[in-house]
Amino acid sequence: MDRLNQKWILQHRPAGGVSAADLELVHAPVPPPRDGELLVRNLYLSLDPTNRLWMSAREQYLPPVGIGEVMRGVTVGVVEESRADGFAPGDIVMPGEGGWQLYTISAARLARKLKPVPGVPLTAHLSILGPTGLTAYFGLLEIGQPKPGEVLVVSAAAGAVGSAVGQIGKIMGCKVIGIAGGPAKCAWLTGALGFDGAVDYKAEDVGAALDRLCPEGVDIDFENVGGTIMNAVFERLRQNGRMALCGMIAGYNDEGPLPGPRDFGRILMQRLTVRGFIVIDYLPRAREAFTRLGQWIAEGRLKWKDHVVEGGLAGAPDALSRLFTGNHDGKLLLRISPEP
Amino acid sequence: MDRLNQKWILQHRPAGGVSAADLELVHAPVPPPRDGELLVRNLYLSLDPTNRLWMSAREQYLPPVGIGEVMRGVTVGVVEESRADGFAPGDIVMPGEGGWQLYTISAARLARKLKPVPGVPLTAHLSILGPTGLTAYFGLLEIGQPKPGEVLVVSAAAGAVGSAVGQIGKIMGCKVIGIAGGPAKCAWLTGALGFDGAVDYKAEDVGAALDRLCPEGVDIDFENVGGTIMNAVFERLRQNGRMALCGMIAGYNDEGPLPGPRDFGRILMQRLTVRGFIVIDYLPRAREAFTRLGQWIAEGRLKWKDHVVEGGLAGAPDALSRLFTGNHDGKLLLRISPEP
Numbered sequence: 019m020d021r022l023n024q025k026w027i028l029q030h031r032p033a034g035g036v037s038a039a040d041l042e043l044v045h046a047p048v049p050p051p052r053d054g055e056l057l058v059r060n061l062y063l064s065l066d067p068t069n070r071l072w073m074s075a076r077e078q079y080l081p082p083v084g085i086g087e088v089m090r091g092v093t094v095g096v097v098e099e100s101r102a103d104g105f106a107p108g109d110i111v112m113p114g115e116g117g118w119q120l121y122t123i124s125a126a127r128l129a130r131k132l133k134p135v136p137g138v139p140l141t142a143h144l145s146i147l148g149p150t151g152l153t154a155y156f157g158l159l160e161i162g163q164p165k166p167g168e169v170l171v172v173s174a175a176a177g178a179v180g181s182a183v184g185q186i187g188k189i190m191g192c193k194v195i196g197i198a199g200g201p202a203k204c205a206w207l208t209g210a211l212g213f214d215g216a217v218d219y220k221a222e223d224v225g226a227a228l229d230r231l232c233p234e235g236v237d238i239d240f241e242n243v244g245g246t247i248m249n250a251v252f253e254r255l256r257q258n259g260r261m262a263l264c265g266m267i268a269g270y271n272d273e274g275p276l277p278g279p280r281d282f283g284r285i286l287m288q289r290l291t292v293r294g295f296i297v298i299d300y301l302p303r304a305r306e307a308f309t310r311l312g313q314w315i316a317e318g319r320l321k322w323k324d325h326v327v328e329g330g331l332a333g334a335p336d337a338l339s340r341l342f343t344g345n346h347d348g349k350l351l352l353r354i355s356p357e358p
Numbered sequence: 359m360d361r362l363n364q365k366w367i368l369q370h371r372p373a374g375g376v377s378a379a380d381l382e383l384v385h386a387p388v389p390p391p392r393d394g395e396l397l398v399r400n401l402y403l404s405l406d407p408t409n410r411l412w413m414s415a416r417e418q419y420l421p422p423v424g425i426g427e428v429m430r431g432v433t434v435g436v437v438e439e440s441r442a443d444g445f446a447p448g449d450i451v452m453p454g455e456g457g458w459q460l461y462t463i464s465a466a467r468l469a470r471k472l473k474p475v476p477g478v479p480l481t482a483h484l485s486i487l488g489p490t491g492l493t494a495y496f497g498l499l500e501i502g503q504p505k506p507g508e509v510l511v512v513s514a515a516a517g518a519v520g521s522a523v524g525q526i527g528k529i530m531g532c533k534v535i536g537i538a539g540g541p542a543k544c545a546w547l548t549g550a551l552g553f554d555g556a557v558d559y560k561a562e563d564v565g566a567a568l569d570r571l572c573p574e575g576v577d578i579d580f581e582n583v584g585g586t587i588m589n590a591v592f593e594r595l596r597q598n599g600r601m602a603l604c605g606m607i608a609g610y611n612d613e614g615p616l617p618g619p620r621d622f623g624r625i626l627m628q629r630l631t632v633r634g635f636i637v638i639d640y641l642p643r644a645r646e647a648f649t650r651l652g653q654w655i656a657e658g659r660l661k662w663k664d665h666v667v668e669g670g671l672a673g674a675p676d677a678l679s680r681l682f683t684g685n686h687d688g689k690l691l692l693r694i695s696p697e698p
Contacts, residue, residue: 078627244623263626275621282618283584286603286634287418293633294626 102126154182166191323348442466494522506531518689663688
């Protein structure tokens with residue numbers, strides 16, 4: 019059975035925002051899997067700010083995607099052929115490196131079989147029960163070290179990671195303020211998600227809003243954005259405050275260094291801790307996190323939204339750009355092919 | 359018995375380096391101590407980079423010294439009159455707030471009686487067995503978290519804190535590189551103190567020197583200086599590296615924010631931890647540190663130098679300015695009056 023793959027090949031490093039011209043959609047036959055390999059048909063592709071980093075030559079936590087290589091991406095797929103024990107056609111898996119492609123040949127040892135959770139859609143394995151959930155869980159609990167009564171501010175709070183962080187913060191007993199773009203997102207945060215306050219950065223000065231919502235200052239900045247929004251929160255971190263530095267999307271479309279807050283000296287004067295982290299460092303502890311996240315979901319204490327872009331692989335570059343404009347509602351995913 | 363005090367009063371906030379014109383040396387009678395108080399004649403005054411901060415209106419970890427107030431300073435002195443149990447004339451003490459003055463009236467509950475250590479001069483209680491030693495000890499061990507085989511870079515390495523940090527780093531099994539100004543200081547680091555390498559920032563490019571001395575990168579930056587020297591070390595911090603942010607003397611003579619490293623994004627990409635600290639947070643644990651520091655001194659594993667400026671209180675502003683030019687050799691102290 020000859021399968022024709024579709025795959026996005028990185029043609030050159032984007033200047034500014036990603037456009038479809040930076041990649042080429044190539045069609046090519048899929049080789050058969052060898053011993054120890056699986057042939058996976060991808061169902062969903064996770065689109066994340068970090069994808070833009072991978073396209074750049076910037077110093078980062080993984081090697082940049084090479085020019086001429088398939089664009090890196092995390093997927094969920096269905097096994098169509100298995101040459102490995104423990105995997106059978108029909109199994110739902112997260113292949114080791116899915117990529118922006120219809121079919122992936124994955125080493126079975128790098129693939130993770132996903133157990134369906136009743137009432138939870140498959141897409142959740144790329145969001146709240148996937149890397150997104152792990153990022154929120156470990157980033158807040160390990161890096162942010164929240165204590166009851168502390169003030170937690172989350173940027174990109176209506177985003178996939180941010181909305182989970184804020185809810186986990188509430189579970190931990192924090193006062194939680196979210197920063198998001200537009201009244202609908204802010205209303206979702208303070209309504210369905212139970213945040214204590216929300217700042218619409220498109221409509222108000224972030225610093226002034228924080229002064230109103232948490233005049234006592236900020237203990238934890240869960241930072242997804244960088245730039246001026248980060249600076250506004252950083253300037254309000256109080257003694258022994260922490261910044262869990264998860265992302266700096268405000269700068270990913272630019273070349274050159276990612277600037278920090280204006281007065282680095284506050285780290286000294288207020289004994290702040292600024293700590294960066296990458297979720298892949300926590301993958302060995304994924305089970306612990308998924309167990310707890312799953313409990314909170316079952317108890318109705320942790321909500322999330324998946325935003326699935328339809329239309330297939332061809333739309334991947336355009337879909338990615340939505341992350342930089344906020345033109346999406348929930349964890350951004352692309353449907354690559356229909357669920358079995 | 360009427361004693362005439364000499365005290366330096368802050369007249370206005372310095373612009374740039376401190377000069378004697380920023381303060382006024384006032385003579386006034388000393389009031390008698392009241393119940394629970396001691397009258398202390400100060401012997402030595404500690405001069406530290408942070409003194410310059412206290413003179414500024416900059417946001418900091420203690421309230422700035424008020425205009426018209428006695429300049430804040432840490433001293434060691436001798437009790438001349440005691441109105442408190444447990445203290446007698448002749449006792450050597452560190453008063454609660456000594457100040458830039460000849461006599462201090464100190465609440466006895468804020469004074470610490472100093473036990474003479476055989477073979478150790480009194481001045482050590484303002485250096486290796488005082489705040490300097492505590493800063494080095496807790497800053498490196500608690501904030502830097504050194505592990506054997508790791509690379510530790512110390513700026514202002516021939517200074518009071520830096521030289522102790524480097525030696526403790528060696529005791530902990532680190533590879534230690536010091537950054538200092540001039541060949542004599544560098545030779546002291548790699549000679550008497552046993553550092554693995556030294557960078558003369560006045561004679562060579564710090565980044566290039568680090569690339570030569572520790573091509574593997576840096577695990578811990580014990581940062582005393584800030585500015586371009588900090589940036590050179592920061593750019594070489596490798597994955598999971600730490601910056602113990604102890605001081606930023608390069609910026610203390612300026613107004614406005616204290617700038618950070620060029621590419622804050624490295625904190626994210628390399629999962630760095632940048633943490634500020636102030637020694638006063640560790641005062642409750644001073645005994646633990648002094649015990650261990652004392653052992654290392656007794657074993658000959660920890661050396662230090664006290665640089666005592668003679669000539670009395672009148673020279674305090676000039677003496678302080680030496681910290682900013684490096685024109686001193688060891689922990690900078692001013693002799694206020696003769697030892698009893």
